[in-house]
Amino acid sequence: MAEMREPTFLVLTVLADGPRHGYGIIRDVAELSGDRVKLLPGTLYAALDRLVAQGLVEHVRDEIAEGRLRRYYSLTGAGLEALRAETARLRQLATVAEARLRAVNPRLA
């Protein structure tokens, strides 16, 4: 699996909690990231199409709520595995960088 960027990672993370529709994902990503990441429509819908094509996400159903169409998406098994792998990679990156940063501090103190 190729490199995954932050917006894509957060989409998968949100979907790990259960099916969501596009706009719901935008809201949840904003909340999950403390309003740091606000997905733009172009980013989100392109990401969903891509993730479906990659088999990490599937389009599960459509709903009409309050007159508006909602397209629901869900994580696949492969998507869950990809999220696990990606999370482990991020954790490892943070861990090695933190070790280096701890080693740097004393020299500056």
Add this chain to the structure above:
Amino acid sequence: MAEMREPTFLVLTVLADGPRHGYGIIRDVAELSGDRVKLLPGTLYAALDRLVAQGLVEHVRDEIAEGRLRRYYSLTGAGLEALRAETARLRQLATVAEARLRAVNPRLA
């Protein structure tokens, strides 16, 4: 500061340990990542130019070792801060995703 990709992040992480020349960064990044990330020359030198232009890295000196030129680069104060911020962001991402993944497991077991 805009989004930082993995190769760029690892370059900063390596430089947190002290000045390095380009090829040394390539070697250290490979080692640091357990051979998972092997920087290509195009990626590295473009990243160094960009980081210098952004003020996160500076070109400190040149050496000639065994007949070959070595261009040494070092983290700036801004670069160290950027690395700290980026590391915190990665840790936060990993943490929230891990929480969701822990919540998902029981439903599947």
Add this chain to the structure above:
DNA sequence: CCAACATATATTGGTTGTCAATATATGCGC
């Protein structure tokens, strides 16, 4: 009542960082 705003999906054009490939040159080992 209508204007602004939230909800909801979609497309288009541009930017950016990376990959892939190629280039050049030196030192070392076989």
Add this chain to the structure above:
DNA sequence: GCGCATATATTGACAACCAATATATGTTGG
């Protein structure tokens, strides 16, 4: 002398993202 590690550099292509715009419905406030 040939290949390999060392060392820097450039070019073209691609993938994901941002910015902007578009369309349409429901809700809320003046």
